[in-house]
Structures are given as structure tokens and as C-alpha cells.
Amino acid sequence: MSFSRTGLACVVAMAFSLPAGAATLYVDSIFGDDDGALNTDCKKKTPCRSIQHAITQGGANARIILAPGSYVGPITVTQDNVKITSVAGALATEILGDDPDADAIIEVTADRFTLGGKGTGVSVGRDFAADDPADQSGIVVQGNKARIEGNI
Numbered sequence: 001m002s003f004s005r006t007g008l009a010c011v012v013a014m015a016f017s018l019p020a021g022a023a024t025l026y027v028d029s030i031f032g033d034d035d036g037a038l039n040t041d042c043k044k045k046t047p048c049r050s051i052q053h054a055i056t057q058g059g060a061n062a063r064i065i066l067a068p069g070s071y072v073g074p075i076t077v078t079q080d081n082v083k084i085t086s087v088a089g090a091l092a093t094e095i096l097g098d099d100p101d102a103d104a105i106i107e108v109t110a111d112r113f114t115l116g117g118k119g120t121g122v123s124v125g126r127d128f129a130a131d132d133p134a135d136q137s138g139i140v141v142q143g144n145k146a147r148i149e150g151n152i
Helices: 005-016 051-058
Strands: 024-027 063-066 069-073 075-077 083-086 093-097 104-108 114-116 123-126 137-141 147-149
Touching: 024 051, 051 063, 051 069, 051 075, 093 104, 104 123, 123 137
Parallel strands: 024 063, 063 083, 069 093, 075 104, 083 114, 093 123, 104 137, 114 147
Antiparallel strands: none
């Protein structure tokens, strides 16, 4: 069997595009379910309701895809190589912090975290009136090689 250089490069690129064990999970704030009454797998036809539940289910290497809607934080990411994107972008998908005692709406203590991308970002904000707006950060990353793009 012989491969051209281009063909071999495509095979190698496909082999390394997703880490082993990468799970794709779907989240829908309206039609999703975290209680297990409807699902426990966060699949496209049976999405989770919360981002945190999807992160817990997916673990390291999870790809989390958000339907348009409002999601509640705080959200904590402790597993490496988690990617969160929206199918509709930042104007249609928001993550709101509702805990004034939390340090951040999204807190990441893992490496290679990705939030958003071109046209797939989210809006991050507060769902409460803070006494001091500086009391809570939007996104705090304490890991290496994070990619935060296309978010507002």
C-alpha cells in the first residue's frame, strides 16, 4: 500500500484531531435534563440542561456544544482539554453567574481549555446586582494553553 504525501498528511491529521476518549456532549437550557428522568448521556437527542453537568459527565477531552439560551454558573473546569462552544454564537448564548460569593462565573484549573471560537462564543455576565462589580470575575483561568475566543 502506498500513500502520497498529501494522503499521508490527511491520515495523520485525522488521527490527531480528537484526543482518545473525547466525548461530545450537548447542552440545552430549555429542553435538556440533568435529573436522569429523560437522559443521563448528554447526547444530541437527549441533551443535558446544565454546562456543569456536561463537564462532569464528559471529563477530560470533552467537547461541549451549547444550544442557544441562558445557562447558570458558576462553572468549574478541572479536567484538561475541555472545549465549550455555542452553535449560535455569543449573541444567542449566555452564561450568567448567579452566586455573588463565587470568585468567577467560569473558573478553570486545567490545561488546554477552550471557550468559544469564531462564531461559536458565548456571552458571560452576572445575573445579580453586585455591591462591588470587581467582586466577581467573568472567567478565571489557572492553567496552560487556554483559548478564549469569540466571547463577549
